[in-house]
Amino acid sequence: MNKSSEGWPYRTPGIPDDKFIRGEIPMTKREIRAVTLSSLRLAAGHIVWDVGAGSGSLTVEAALMVEEDGKVIAIERQDEGLELIRKNSEKFGAKNIEIVSGEAPEVLEGLAAPDRVFIGGSGGNLAGIIEAADERLKPGGCLVINAVTIDTLCNARRELKSRGYRLEISQVQCARANPLGSYHMFEGLNPVHVICGLRGEKSEAEGESHKL
Numbered sequence: 001m002n003k004s005s006e007g008w009p010y011r012t013p014g015i016p017d018d019k020f021i022r023g024e025i026p027m028t029k030r031e032i033r034a035v036t037l038s039s040l041r042l043a044a045g046h047i048v049w050d051v052g053a054g055s056g057s058l059t060v061e062a063a064l065m066v067e068e069d070g071k072v073i074a075i076e077r078q079d080e081g082l083e084l085i086r087k088n089s090e091k092f093g094a095k096n097i098e099i100v101s102g103e104a105p106e107v108l109e110g111l112a113a114p115d116r117v118f119i120g121g122s123g124g125n126l127a128g129i130i131e132a133a134d135e136r137l138k139p140g141g142c143l144v145i146n147a148v149t150i151d152t153l154c155n156a157r158r159e160l161k162s163r164g165y166r167l168e169i170s171q172v173q174c175a176r177a178n179p180l181g182s183y184h185m186f187e188g189l190n191p192v193h194v195i196c197g198l199r200g201e202k203s204e205a206e207g208e209s210h211k212l
Helices: 030-040 057-066 079-091 126-136 150-162
Strands: 047-051 071-076 097-101 116-119 142-147 166-172 175-180 183-188 192-198
Touching (some): 030 057, 030 192, 047 057, 057 071, 057 097, 079 097, 126 142, 126 150, 150 166
Parallel strands (some): 047 071
Antiparallel strands (some): 142 192, 166 192, 175 183
């Protein structure tokens, strides 16, 4: 596993948020990141697209998981995000990250075909990004989308379902204990829907009485 002395020496996902270099761009929180990485089903050698990579927290974790033989292509349109991805890649010694500046889906054309696709931000172009990713995704691959709003959840479900993906959808809602004087009080994080579309793979939910 490629990592620097400053990085993450463990195999477990969910690097603490304060380990990353941060800016004004929102970052996928540790607990959500761990569930998302689990849904992606990463293995050494995988090529991963991270669309709307933000500060690069998931990009870095995925790069460490796919190891030197794999690669994560981080697509980001904001200059601050691009710089944060570079800095975090260097901090964690993740040399198997390719950073692509631009707007998806246009910049996706010509990229190496992915085994896995994660869409963390779509800039209002979710349907187009899913279409472009679907055209390039390798057989047996999966596409994972994190949705904060009900609208994104419904749109993602509709687009993936119409293309024949088997769906696994989870709502992840976590709370963290924070100091409150001499006591501690739980403070909730925003709930996030993790939508996983599986291509050519039997869903764990298949066969249950309630279908997604």
